[in-house]
Amino acid sequence: MSLFRVLLLGLLLLVGAISVTSASLYLRGSQQFLSQQLAVYSQDTATSLGLSLAPVLRQHDWVLAESMLDSIFDQGDYALIRLTSLDGAQELLRQRTTGAVAADGWFERLLPLRAPVVSSQINSQWQLVATVEVQASAASSQQLLWQTGRQALLVTLFIAIIAIVVASWLLTRVLKPLALAEQQANGLRRHHYIRQEQIPSIREMASLVRTMNLMVDNSEAMVKQQVVRMERLRRQTLVDDDTGLGNLSRYQQRVGQALKDREHQGGTLLKLHLTGIDRIELQHGSGSSKTLLQQVAATLTKFALQLPLGRLYRTGFAEFTLLFPGLQLSQLSAEEMALRGELSSLVHQAGADRVLLAACEYHLNDQPNEVEQQLELLLSEAIALPDSSVFKGSASATEEVPLAQQQQLLQRLLNTAPSLLVQSVENANNHVLHREILTRFNDGEQHYNPGPVMAMAARQQSYRQLDLLVLNTLKSELGNGVEGSLSCNLTAESVLDPQLPAMLQRILDGYWQQLLLEIPERALLLDADATVRFIERMALLGARIWLDHTTPAGMVLMSQHGLEGIKLDPGYTRALLTDGSHSDLIEMMIAAAHSRGISVVAQQVEEPELANALWQLGIDGVQGFAVAKPVPLNE
Missing domain, CATH: 3.30.70.270 (Reverse transcriptase/Diguanylate cyclase domain)
Known part of the structure; x- marks a missing residue:
């Protein structure tokens, strides 16, 4: 609920309480006044009637006295008139047991009017001859009280409405700077910069407006600086404007x-x-x-x-x-x-x-x-x-495997355990963070680098078999007591295979804390939703996931739960050796990852000066010949 509504609700309750109290006091005062007037009226009537009847009763003419009583009673202003002789032998009684309803029943019960019964003595030649009792009718007074109360309630309601309208207008005027400040805050989240040109006269509101305007100015200046920096970074990333490709x-x-x-x-x-x-x-x-x-x-x-x-x-x-x-x-x-x-x-x-x-x-x-x-x-x-x-x-002069024989060769490679090498990832203090598995496939006669083997696997859609071969070989080595954290690469097609997480759970269950799984950014480019689902499923299993060959396109995953680290694409880091391009971009990528608790590693770093430059930018680890050469896993 907004502050305006809270204050308006409080105002409504306050005005309502004041209105009800005022109307109640007014009606109670009117009730007491009318009750006193009824008593006075009854007393005056009894006195004047006693004076009028005195000559008649001196003659003991009760018939005439009865006629006079009837003429007065029939006016309808009295609820009771009783004339009683001194000895009680004669009595004339006129009384209305019920009368017309003067007002709503609930009102009459809430504010009842009852006139007292007053009496007056009738004397004849200084002798008491009779007593007359009179009670005025409260019906007309009750009707008057009802009409007066209704008018009072209407006037009170009208005044209350006017007061609420005026107060609402004042609240709107007073709280307008606060509402604009809320718009300014919401605008900042959308990079929409709103300023309040008018400074309110209220001291607290004026301070708030000045503070918000200053915040907007600072935010806009920061965004403009970032825009300039991003434009510079865009030029440094050497992107073609027409196609978005590298130039x-x-x-x-x-x-x-x-x-x-x-x-x-x-x-x-x-x-x-x-x-x-x-x-x-x-x-x-x-x-x-x-x-x-x-x-x-x-x-x-x-x-x-x-x-x-x-x-x-x-x-x-x-x-x-x-x-x-x-x-x-x-x-x-x-x-x-x-x-x-x-x-x-x-x-x-x-x-x-x-x-x-x-x-x-x-x-x-x-x-x-x-x-x-x-x-x-x-x-x-x-x-x-x-x-x-x-x-x-x-093609090169070296002998190539004919296409017809590639399928047979791939089957031999998939049936033979590959050789596993490791290359250390070290920080600036030469401390080993983890070691990456480098695979060399063989068919029993010679070794093959991963590139050609992956190309053959691509033709024959054997990515999953290739990854499972490496992982099963690695599992057997882990069972032999290999210590320390190890990272292993998965192919993009395997990452997008919905059956892979279940297979990985069967193979690697119990090794999640020791093993890091590297998924290529290419998987994100092929199918972003499937890549996110894979990361989430593996995170539930306890796996440690890293994003390999990360470019600015992969930074969208920085907020993804389950991502532990990224390895920067070497094409961005090696440019630091020539003209220092990409320095700002790499620094920004490192800062963005660190702000979300994600580690950053540079790979294929072969020159010590490049490693030093990367450490100065705040990178967590470096992998490559600059810090360590590949060695067999069991060494």
Whole structure:
């Protein structure tokens, strides 16, 4: 209930009490006055009647006396007239036992009027001859009291209504600054800034208004500073305005990181070039070309999310480049035909000409300019071809597994326990926070990095079997007495599998406090609702959940119950080594996580200076060759 309503209710009760008290006192006073008037009237009538009857009774003419009594009684003003001789032999009695109802029964019971019976002696020649008794009728007085009371009640009610209306208006005026202050407080939550221009004359209200205006000014200034900072951070994150994808500079940073990625040790780059976009813009305006580019970006994003760790960038006006760490070209070639068909349909409907795709593999420690030159050469060869949809690819000279044999290879990998390595996560004091499991798969003859194996699992929809293989192997090692907290990665598709939590409960029950489960941010991008449900279900089981490869897009989970920590995407942290970009963004992400009790770790940190820079920003832990190399789990 609002303060206005509370005060108005109190006012109503006060006015009501005053009105009832005033009306009651007025009616009681009127009742006493009328009762006294009835007694006086009865006494005057008895006296005058005694004087009138004295000559008649001197003659002992009781008949005339009776006639005089009747004429007076019939006027209706009396309830009783009794004339009695001195010796009691003669008596004349006129009395009304009932009379007309003068007022409502409840009113007459509440404020009754009763006239007293008064008597007067009748003398004849100084001798007492008779006694006359008179009682005036209270009916007319009762009616008068009823009418007077009703009018008094109406007047009191009218005055009370006027008083309430005036008081309500005054309360509204007095409390208006308080109501505006409430609007200001509600507006602050919606980033809507309201100021009170008029300062009230009441000292307390004036102080409140000045304080709220100052709070609004400070809040707006802080938000403006944040807007400026976020705009600066947006530019630093190198996002393309038209599509929301990373731009060329962001792509170059990510490729530089991928070429030094020891975990995947290579991958595939896929470049898309569209021709005829400039003609669409000339004929139909920039809006049409922008719409087409957004549709192409959405199609490519969907394609990238279907493969492990796929990332998409807009690297030119009509160019997009996809990065697939750990993926071989042969694994990508099997999917590109469907992609070209979908893109060709979009492009031709919009009025553009051709869809050209060029792909090449890269390897650990390759030079970025050499990889880019290879891509450009392949794209030039594709442009020279007359077809409207072209794909040119260049695989490495190393022997690749034919597609026909990949299924058999994956089955051998799934039937063989992988080798488990661990890499420590350390804080600034060189204290180990936990160790992450790094998996090396083998088929009995050679080892495979996770990237190619995950790509094969993607083709054959074997994500869950892959994760369960690693977890069962880890469980057997934990049973052999491995100590300390360990973190293990899950694939995005497994996280979205509604049957996985029950399987994890059967496998890992009893190890929840020792084991951290890392889920990729890619799961959030694929299905946010299913990812949240997984975190909630695992939290109920007692699992410790971390979000892996976290970018600003993953910060929406910071308020999610059950999330213990995040691992920042290396593409953001490595930029600190070059020009210091992303410093503010990383600091903001760390602060946002810490404000919700969530730990933050940076991964793939290979340079000591980068580790020091991250610790200065307040990060909790660092993982990478800068602090510790991977070692076998049982060492």
